[in-house]
Amino acid sequence: MQLIIQHLSKTYPNGVKALDDVSLTIPMGMYGLLGQNGAGKSTLMRTLATLQDADRGTAMLDDLDILNQKEAVRRVLGYLPQEFGVYPKVSATDLLDHFIVLKGITNGRERKELVEALLQRVNLYEHRKKAVSSYSGGMKQRFGIAQALIGNPKLIIVDEPTAGLDPGERNRFYNLLSEIGENVIVILSTHIVQDVMELCNNMAIIHQGRVLYSGSPMASVVELKGKIWEKSIAKSDLPTYQQQYNVISSKLVAGKPLVHIYSESTPGESTPGDLDPGEGFVSAQPDLEDVFFSTIQADTLVTR
CATH class of the missing domain: 3.40.50.300 (P-loop containing nucleotide triphosphate hydrolases)
Structure with missing residues (x-):
């Protein structure tokens, strides 16, 4: 059925x-x-x-x-x-x-x-x-x-x-x-x-x-492996990071925003069309929330 x-x-x-x-x-x-x-x-x-x-x-x-x-x-x-x-x-x-x-x-x-x-x-x-x-x-x-x-x-x-x-x-x-x-x-x-x-x-x-x-759901998470990076930043820096990087989500952890960005590059090794995650970002274990936000973010960028 x-x-x-x-x-x-x-x-x-x-x-x-x-x-x-x-x-x-x-x-x-x-x-x-x-x-x-x-x-x-x-x-x-x-x-x-x-x-x-x-x-x-x-x-x-x-x-x-x-x-x-x-x-x-x-x-x-x-x-x-x-x-x-x-x-x-x-x-x-x-x-x-x-x-x-x-x-x-x-x-x-x-x-x-x-x-x-x-x-x-x-x-x-x-x-x-x-x-x-x-x-x-x-x-x-x-x-x-x-x-x-x-x-x-x-x-x-x-x-x-x-x-x-x-x-x-x-x-x-x-x-x-x-x-x-x-x-x-x-x-x-x-x-x-x-x-x-x-x-x-x-x-x-x-x-x-x-x-x-x-x-x-599991397959979609696996596809994001190595493409999600995270960093804890100051609240005042969030607008700057949103302008410079493909920020897919941010949430407060211990009073500070923890941002997740999507990037197929590794720090110091940018590829054409993709921003270097930059110093201080560490690789994050992706989850379905990252899949959801990155999928919607990519669609939003395409339809703008």
């Missing part, structure tokens, strides 16, 4: 091109869609979830046409949006039962068994009588996964699922998603690099509606 997206494009009435000729092949398992806020991730997710139309292109889940067979798609789709509302004072059991009815399962005994099985799976069974509105952020997200699993979906879409979760809830959510992703396609849309590195065997980086990279 795989999802094949070809030449998908979407421009909103205000002129914003949210998707620009997006083509991806997404296999079974966890697939990360990595991008900044406004990159086009949510537009792509809503399109695949049959909530809006594309201007052109195709999206096929095996032989199922996502753009033109929406009712059939919804029968095999699980969707967890970034935010979802719940009825106040309604228990998890009753709310999940309501969603199951909406999914077309009307047999009372079957519904009861499914409610119990789903709440057990997401570790909420002991909290089943509590109102979902009283749940913590992590518990709400686990409930969201429970409703997304109704009907044994073939495709599950989760949009920014770990934003705002504490480390403990985040780990529990990671484990749950990893388990689910063993047998279905799970698309994880996020701007959190760690989510993709820890969960996904395949990913894509999307920026300004375009796919800049698709492939293995």
Whole structure:
């Protein structure tokens, strides 16, 4: 089973091109869609979830046409949006039962068994009588996964699922998603690099509606080996370094900016078209965050 997206494009009435000729092949398992806020991730997710139309292109889940067979798609789709509302004072059991009815399962005994099985799976069974509105952020997200699993979906879409979760809830959510992703396609849309590195065997980086990279997270990191350099500098020097070097990121460490630059040269050995990292820079072990920032930085330089 795989999802094949070809030449998908979407421009909103205000002129914003949210998707620009997006083509991806997404296999079974966890697939990360990595991008900044406004990159086009949510537009792509809503399109695949049959909530809006594309201007052109195709999206096929095996032989199922996502753009033109929406009712059939919804029968095999699980969707967890970034935010979802719940009825106040309604228990998890009753709310999940309501969603199951909406999914077309009307047999009372079957519904009861499914409610119990789903709440057990997401570790909420002991909290089943509590109102979902009283749940913590992590518990709400686990409930969201429970409703997304109704009907044994073939495709599950989760949009920014770990934003705002504490480390403990985040780990529990990671484990749950990893388990689910063993047998279905799970698309994880996020701007959190760690989510993709820890969960996904395949990913894509999307920026300004375009796919800049698709492939293995680990392979993308290996490609950067020997090309990322770092140096701790004074705050006042940051603008100068940003002018002189290809600074892809900076973060405060012990009160001082630690800058990462991309350079294929080594200190003292510049190559044509590439700036010497300069004295004081040391080679840094690249990670997926470096891949993300360097990919976007390169695209920004090309499109200026």
